[in-house]
Amino acid sequence: MTFQGSLRELHLPDVIQLVAVSGKTGAFQLVKGREEGLIYLEAGRIVHATLGDLSGEEAVYALATWGEGSFRFLPGEVPPERTVTKNNTNLLMEAARRMDEWRVLNKKIPSLDHVPRFQVPEGKQGQINLNTQEWLVLSKIDGKTGISEIARRVNLPAFEVAKLLYGLVTMGLITLEEPALEPAGPSGENAAMSAVENGVAVDSDDLRKELHGLLRKLREEAQIAMGEVGWSVILRAYRRAKSDLESGRGTEAVQTMCQEILSQAAHLEGPESQRHLAERFRDVLAEWNAKVS
Incomplete structure (x- = not known):
């Protein structure tokens, strides 16, 4: 039976502990919206984790702050590398501490996607004293860039940047706004469709994001069609x-x-399953075509 569920019901440290005590090897796949993280265990010990540009212990800590999303344990998955050196006890204690701290930060910082903007504090005069890191973060605020991207630019964990911004919000120096939804322009959409059809390389960040979305959709269709066996x-x-x-x-x-998934579908479940999945892939690509044309 697959171990899976909602992070609203079970917190990540508790979920990991349940599997770790059994000494299993495998990977936790965690999904929240368009974000996806992986935590690998080897004989019950956490040895590797990834979330976007993060890896190792910081990826575990970032995933621990998720208050929603889903998790699924994939038994037998072998870690591609080892980026975690702390033992489970210390790692999960720190993750739990950050969860508690995030609950406080979350009152003023709804998510790491929010965009900070400067504002003039009302009724305040005199000098404002900030430390070096606060000035560094302030220097990257442009009214367009989200917290996660600012953290990447200043080479600090997003959690630490959120803590700094919490203080700046409290001081009234900045406000946070939801990120603007920017639909891709016609040229980018046409380029994406041309790339899908002709197999060209990608050198545009916007196009790469669109193709990452296509990968996720194809993966979801394959998971539905092949089930746990795949x-x-x-x-x-x-x-x-x-x-x-x-x-x-x-x-x-x-x-x-x-091609790789379809080949394995034929091997694992037979030609009929492969044909069904191939039809689903064609539907996804047709939907993609309609979307970007």
Whole structure:
């Protein structure tokens, strides 16, 4: 039976502890909206984690602040590398501490996607004293960039930047706004469709994001069609495609992922399952075509 559930019901440290005590090897897949993280265990010990640009212990701590989303344990998944050195006890204690601290920060900082903007404090005069890190963060505020991206630019954990911004919000120096939804322009959409059809390389950040979304949709369709028997195969193909996409292989990465999963579908579940999944992939690509044309 697959161990899966909602992070609204079970907090991440508790979820990991339940599996760790059994000494299992595998990976936790955590999904919240468009974000996805992975935490790998080897014989019950956390050895690797990823979330976006984060890896290792900071990725675990960032995932621990998620108050919503879903989790699923994939038994037998082997970590591609080892980035965690702390033992489970110290790691999960720190994760729990950050969860508690995030509940306080969350009262003024709804999410790490929010965009900080300067504002003039009303009724305040005199000198404002800030430390070096606060000035560094302030220097990156442009009214367009979200907290996570600011953290990347100043080379600090997003959690630490959120703590600094909490103080600045409390002082009335900045306000936070939800990120603007910016639809892709016609040229970007046409470029994306052309890339999917012709297998060209990708050198645009916007196009790369669109193709990451396509990868996720194809992965979801494969998971629905193949069920638990295909989870490991699908996840490996998906991770490889993401890496290839970031390496500049463009939509060749999408094509390769589809081919790999379809090949395994025939092997694991037979030709009929493969045909059904191939039809679903065609539907997804047709929907993509309609969206961007």
